Amino acid sequence: xxxxxxxxxxxxxxxxxxxxxxxxxxxxxxxxxxxxxxxxxxxxxxxxxxxxxxxxxxxxxxxxxxxxxxxxxxxxxxxxxxxxxxxxxxxxxxxxxxxxxxxxxxxxxxxxxxxxxxxxxxxxxxxxxxxxxxxxxxxxxxxxxxx
Amino acid sequence: xxxxxxxxxxxxxxxxxxxxxxxxxxxxxxxxxxxxxxxxxxxxxxxxxxxxxxxxxxxxxxxxxxxxxxxxxxxxxxxxxxxxxxxxxxxxxxxxxxxxxxxxxxxxxxxxxxxxxxxxxxxxxxxxxxxxxxxxxxxxxxxxxxxxxxxxxxxxxxxxxxxxxxxxxxxxxxxxxxxxxxxxxxxxxxxxxxxxxxxxxxxxxxxxxxxxxxxx
Numbered sequence: 001x002x003x004x005x006x007x008x009x010x011x012x013x014x015x016x017x018x019x020x021x022x023x024x025x026x027x028x029x030x031x032x033x034x035x036x037x038x039x040x041x042x043x044x045x046x047x048x049x050x051x052x053x054x055x056x057x058x059x060x061x062x063x064x065x066x067x068x069x070x071x072x073x074x075x076x077x078x079x080x081x082x083x084x085x086x087x088x089x090x091x092x093x094x095x096x097x098x099x100x101x102x103x104x105x106x107x108x109x110x111x112x113x114x115x116x117x118x119x120x121x122x123x124x125x126x127x128x129x130x131x132x133x134x135x136x137x138x139x140x141x142x143x144x145x146x147x
Numbered sequence: 148x149x150x151x152x153x154x155x156x157x158x159x160x161x162x163x164x165x166x167x168x169x170x171x172x173x174x175x176x177x178x179x180x181x182x183x184x185x186x187x188x189x190x191x192x193x194x195x196x197x198x199x200x201x202x203x204x205x206x207x208x209x210x211x212x213x214x215x216x217x218x219x220x221x222x223x224x225x226x227x228x229x230x231x232x233x234x235x236x237x238x239x240x241x242x243x244x245x246x247x248x249x250x251x252x253x254x255x256x257x258x259x260x261x262x263x264x265x266x267x268x269x270x271x272x273x274x275x276x277x278x279x280x281x282x283x284x285x286x287x288x289x290x291x292x293x294x295x296x297x298x299x300x301x302x303x304x305x306x307x308x309x310x311x312x313x314x315x316x317x318x319x320x321x322x323x324x325x326x327x328x329x330x331x332x333x334x335x336x337x338x339x340x341x342x343x344x345x346x347x348x349x350x351x352x353x354x355x356x357x358x359x360x361x362x363x
Contacts, residue, residue, distance in 0.1 A: 070285035105238035107248045119240055 015093060019135055020044040022101065024054040025097070027066065030120075034067060037095030037124050038131070049056060055083055055129040064135050065115075067127075070098035070105060081112045093134035096123065150176040151266065153198035156186040156212055158204045158226070162251075169255050183207025183215070190219050196269075197262055199249075202236060202273070210239050217244045224265045227346035231298060288340050292333065334359045 008090060020125060021043050023034045031047045039045050046061060048054040054068070066084065070077040081094050096109045099120035107119045115134040153175040155166045163179040170177050178193065180186035183206055186198070198216060202209035213225050227240040230251040237248045246265045250259060259316060342352040 066229075099230045101234045103232040103234050103248065103250075106234050107241055110238060111247075119234065 014129065016107070018042055018044045019064040020046065022054060022057055022061075022063045022066045024049075024051065025046045026050065026069065026072045029095075031122070032036065038130065041128065043131075046127055051077070051080040054080055055087070058084065058087075060115060061078065064138075065093045065131050067131070068094060068096055070096050070109075071100055078112060081109070081114055085112065091138055092140045095127075095130060095134060097127075110120070113133070150174055152176045152178065152193055154186060154189060154193075154195045154261075155179045156181075156183070156198060156204075156209070157201040158182060159201070162201065162211050162228075165255075169259075172261060183212040184214055187215055187219065190216050190223070195220070195223050196266065197224045197226065199228055199258075202227055202240070203231060210236065210243060213240060213245060214243045222269070224269055225261070225263065226258075226265070285340060285346070289337060292336050292340070293333040329360055 015138050021034075021038055023031055023038075023045060024047075025031050025034075028049075028050050031049065033044050035047055046063065048057055050136050051068075051072060054066070057063070066080075068077040068080055073105075077098070081096070084092060084094065088127075093115040094113075095116045095117045095118060096114050097120060098105065101102070101119045103111075115137075116130050116138050118130070151174075153164050155168050155170075155177060157163050157166075157179075160181070163181065167177045167179055175197075178195070180187050180189055183204060186200070189195075190198070200212050201211045204212070207215075209227050211230070213227060216223060216225060223246075225245045226247045226249055227236075227245045228251055229236065229251045234249050235267070240248050247261050249261065273290050285310075338347065338352055338355050338359075341347045342349065347355075
């Protein structure tokens with residue numbers, strides 16, 4: 001069994017300029033898919049197989065974007081979003097991914113200020129663009145707020 | 148207190164009449180529109196608090212109406228109603244600035260609760276913005292008085308920088324034993340600003356004034 005990988009970085013890429021993404025999914029397949037795709041594109045990736053582990057990582061690392069599954073045992077994605085908003089960086093963009101979409105969870109997610117609600121199966125390139133845009137938009141907003 | 152204005156946008160006469168009757172009894176001033184363009188005209192002419200918009204209408208769909216209304220009034224509470232909920236339209240509605248996405252048929256009292264919650268949240272948000280502006284204003288005034296840059300914590304620091312003369316003739320500042328970093332006049336001016344802005348009570352002002360003057 002492959003263990004969850006954390007904060008692995010491509011050789012040669014300077015850490016300071018690399019954006020960090022936290023992937024939260026109880027499915028190993030999705031974690032691996034997202035890890036492989038984003039780490040090959042100059043992103044630093046941390047992975048967590050549960051909401052609690054994600055919160056532990058957020059307590060120690062600065063993350064630029066969170067990709068989280070909606071349906072997970074113990075703590076679902078929306079509960080994680082709520083806790084992130086309460087305890088961590090309130091502006092961090094969160095993208096929710098789900099294989100069980102419903103208008104109820106979509107409304108709930110957007111009310112909790114998630115950046116996007118992505119339905120599985122998803123187009124990985126489109127997800128990549130969404131992540132880039134989420135980070136860009138958030139940085140832009142912070143710059144405005146700081147002035 | 149003036150009644151909140153509520154706009155109902157629905158091409159079904161039955162829904163317009165039902166909501167008009169119900170919310171008029173609840174102290175809302177209700178306006179109805181049977182189409183998007185009619186709704187936009189009303190929004191341009193009135194200051195509404197809440198708009199209830201049907202998603203599926205003939206000439207202009209609810210999402211489009213919602214977006215156009217948002218352009219006209221960024222503070223209006225927008226609630227989308229639909230008998231045909233989908234993930235896509237719910238996402239689009241919420242992204243376009245809807246407060247909620249309500250499914251028909253709904254219970255009127257549930258809709259009333261949603262509106263009450265929205266109005267309360269809106270009120271709290273407005274108050275927070277107002278307080279933030281006030282604090283920024285005070286910070287600016289303090290910066291002018293001290294002739295230096297300031298930060299969000301400066302107002303709080305004023306209290307800490309007030310000095311007390313100890314029996315041995317030294318100054319103590321919040322127990323640190325440091326000398327006051329502002330002269331008496333400046334300190335009094337700062338406390339005066341805080342008093343004027345309602346951030347300290349007259350008693351607190353008097354107490355601190357005595358402390359400041361006791362140093363002289």
